[in-house]
Amino acid sequence: MELAKLVDSLPTGTPLPERLLVERAHEFAARQHAGQMRASGHPYLQHCMAVAEILAGLNLPAAAIAAALLHDVVEDTSTTVADLQREFNPEIARLVDGVTQLTQQVARVDKAGAPDPAPALPGTITAQRADTIRKTFLAMGDDVRIMLIKLADRLHNMRTLAHLPAAKRQRIAQETLDIFAPLANRLGIWQFKWELEDLGMRHTNPARYKELAAALQMGHGDRERVMAEIVKRMERELQLQGITADVTGRPKHLYSIWRKMERKEVTFEKVFDVRALRVVVHSAAAEAGEDEKAHERREKLAIANCYVVLGLAHQIWKPIPGEFDDYIATPKDNFYRSLHTAVVYDDGKTLEVQIRTREMDQNANLGIAAHWRYKEGNRKLDKSFDQRVEWLRSMMDWRSAVTDGPEFVDALKSDLFPDRVLIFTPRGDIIDLPAGATPIDFAYHVHTSVGERCRGSKVNGKLVPLNYALHTGERVEILTAKRGGPSRDWLNIELGYVASARAREKIRTYFKLQDRDNNVVAGRRMLDHELKRLNLAGVLLDELATEFNFEKADDLLAAIGCHDLSSHTVINHVVRQLRAGQTDEARLLPPPDSTRHGAPVETTEVSVLGTGGLLTRLASCCSPLPGDDIVGYTTRTRGISIHRGDCPNVLATREPERLLACSWGREAARSYPVPLRIVAFDRAGLMRDIATRVANEHVSIKAFDMQPDQGHVVLMQMTIDVSNLAQLRKVLSGIEQVPNVTEVHRIKPGKT
Structure with missing residues (x-):
């Protein structure tokens, strides 16, 4: 797009000084980026213009367009924020500074010419990238324009991603699918969402993308012919009723097709048995100088016609029971409004129908940007815009409290993005929570004091545990005490009491305000408990x-006690120390819990110093686990037997020359036997409950023995197969929650 066309695309009524602002921003960006080229070989200014053009399509005001033109000058040139304040104004400088986001020390992997980090696993986000994302969202603040500029920047980078190396394309595309496409969805910008998803799939799953694209093209003619017949039929019926509307076949996109195939476990042909029709109902023509009330009256008449169209669709074709959704009366959490229904077409196949007004259609395509408009010659914003900003701010009020990058990404995925549940309060109000939310999340969403005093909960009138996973449509009642505070167990991830970052940070804040001595005692107890078991x-x-x-x-x-520092983080550090210093390779290994952001790497599980390719096996006498100090023992017929360093058999050997220095390699995709000791008071069903807890973590029990001790106390020894210490901790926590269990820990070698 040329500069003149960009200026002409500004919203109607944009004053001349603001048009000149865009021209000055273009001139400044051209001067600062002179000589810079992107990986595609094109001048860097083309990227700036492309980002501005994308935002102009959202009808954003001049300040946002100017900031889009300048969004990389601070990061990629010698220009400073102070320079922008002098050259333009504080608003432009703040927007550009917000988009810049990162310090100069953080490598940018989505910019042409940026350093290429070490290869990452497919489908993962590294800790460094996670921290980059955290800083990005902190820098965005509460100004939605910053988020929109960043999304437009990412969209154009995705359009030109083919010019980057394969590993970098994979990382950026996966990050787009994980973070930026869902963000566009939460902002309601559907046209950003579908393009980011399709482009992300093209680079993360290229074979499947090409396969679906080819299949889509093959049957294109027949599908178009049938859809043309459906559109004509609906247009005739609308004309008879005197309703003016745009009737089109709703486009389907490759990523959504693939997700539906995966979710329903069906073939491509089965997905395309479902056709989609969209009816956009017109409102009456606006009168000159009409006020807000007149506009609302016209919109209400258009909404009434939407329900008339719904009746027509059900009259023409047979509706499918249970497939009607009224998002006009009850909008989605991202303010999406429409009527959805499904009917059986003449050929016996399903036809999906969406019905909405023009305003709803604009809102669905542009999301929050649809409300950024001039009204009656002034710069007053639509009230819907304020509602959306307040909603977005409440969704992310935990951002500044989370300092760990990977934890921040997990919180984004749970709180800000898809897979939500809608829960009813006793009064019938709807609360929007992340999937997996518990009654504690619900309580803290209602009010902090309700969460702190929460002692029980009822779902649909029945008592449920506080770590019960809520489902859409359930009615929740919180049982509270008159006074008191949260339990520290609520922050134990393994127990599943809290799913939302919002509730987690409120609980942490409570403990930060407690007496330091209490936090020291609590921290010592938590750390000792982890080390002991x-x-x-x-x-x-x-x-x-x-x-x-x-x-x-x-x-x-004290930091552990107030949950500023997780005891798991400390344990992981201890394990890293145990594994470090043995070989050069071992120093590069991630901690056992690092698989949270990716799958384990399948490589050799044990490295024997000075050798390679030797047969190794884990000794059954001490059952070593990754993280333990280990030593190899050369057997005569069975290769090298791997023992714990403190194994009694190793310490008592009379042939020390057969011992070899060993270290753990990367975790292989296999399990390791771990013997456990469990002490409990006997009762009916005890073994069943323990076995159920173990099975819930997808862990196998290899051996089990139970002996009576004194009175009603029983001692149990169990051998389980686990992949790493993180999985072992989850099993131990689960067993500890079984009623009557008083103690569970890992057995040291040579002891029972």
Whole structure:
């Protein structure tokens, strides 16, 4: 797009000074980016113009367009934010500074010419990239224009992604599918969402993308012919009723087709048995100088006609029971409004029908940007815009409290993006929560004091545990105490009490305000509990505190106690120390819990110093687990037997020359046997409940033995197969929750 066309595309009524602002921004960007080229070989200014053009299509005002033209000058040239303040104004400088987002030390993998980080696993987001995303969203603040500029920037980068190396394309595309396409969905910008998803799929799953594109093209003619007949039939019926509307076949996109195939486990042909029709009902022509009330009256008449069209569709074709959704009366959480129904067409196949007004259609395509418009010659914003901004702000009010990058990405995926549940309060109000939300999440959403005093819950009138996963349509009642506070167990991820970042941060804030001595005691108890049940001995707290940048051990324990620092993070650090220093390869290994953002790498599970390709097996006498100090013992017929360093058989050997230095390689996609000791008071169903908890974590029980001790106390020994320490911790936590279990821990070698 040429500059003149860009200026002409500004909203009607844009004053001359603001048009000149866009021209000045273009001139400044051209001067600063002079000589810079993108990976495609095109001048860098073309990218800036493309981003501005995308935003002009959303009808954004001049300040946002100018900021789009300048969005990379601070990051990629010698220009500073202060320069922009002097050259333009504080608003432009703030917008550009918000889009810049990152410090100069953070590598940008989505820019041409940026350093290429180490290869990542397919479908993963590295910790560094996770921290980059966290900083991005913090920098965005509450100004929606910053988010829109960033989305437009990402959209154009995705359109030109083919010019980057394959590994970089894979990473950026996966990040787009995980973060930016869902963000566009939550902002209601459907046209951004579908294009980001399709482009993301093209680079993350190219074979499937090409296969679907070819299949879509093959039957194109027949589908178009049938849809033309459907459109003509509906247009005739609307004309008879005197209703003016645009009737079209609703477009389908490759990513949504693929997701539906995966979700319903059907073939491409089955997906396209479902045709889609969209009816956009016109409202009466606006009168000159009409006020807001007159506009609302016209929209109400158009909405009434939407329901008339719905009746026509059900009269022409047979409706399918249970397939009607009224998003006009009850809009989606991203403010989407429309009528959805499904009918059986003349050929016996399903026809989906969407019915909405023009205003609803614009809202569906442009989302929050649809409300950024001039009204009656002034710059007053649509009230719907304020509602959306307030909703978005409430959704992300936890951002500044989360400092860990991977945790921030997890919170984004759970709180901001798809897979939501709609829960009813006792008064009938609807609460929007992330999928997997519990009564505690619900309580904190209602009010912080309700969450802190929550002691029980009822779902549809029945008592349920506080870690019960809520489902859409359920009615929840919270049982509260007169006073009190949350439990520290609520922050234990393994117990599943809290799913939303909003509730988690409110609980953390509560404990931060508690007495320091109480936090030190709680932190010591939590850390000792983890170390004891995993049998990780010899940890020096003073040294550990120094490694976490605390002056003394009590400072470390206080941070753990108030949940500023997770005990799991400390345990992972301890495990990394155990694994470090043995081989150069071992120093590069991630902690056992690092698989949270990716799948484990299948490589050799044990490295034997000075050898390669030797047969190794894990000794059954001590059952070593990744993270343990290990040593190899050369057997005469069965290769090298891997023992724990403190295994009694190794310590008692009379042939030390047969011992070999060993270290753990990367976790292989296999399991390791771990013996456990369980102490419990006997009762009916005890073994069943323990086995159920283990099975819930998809862990196999290899051996089980139970012996009576004294009175009603029983001692159990169980051998389970786990993949890493994270999975072992989840199993231990699950067993600890079984009624009557008093103790469970991993057995040290040579002991029972």
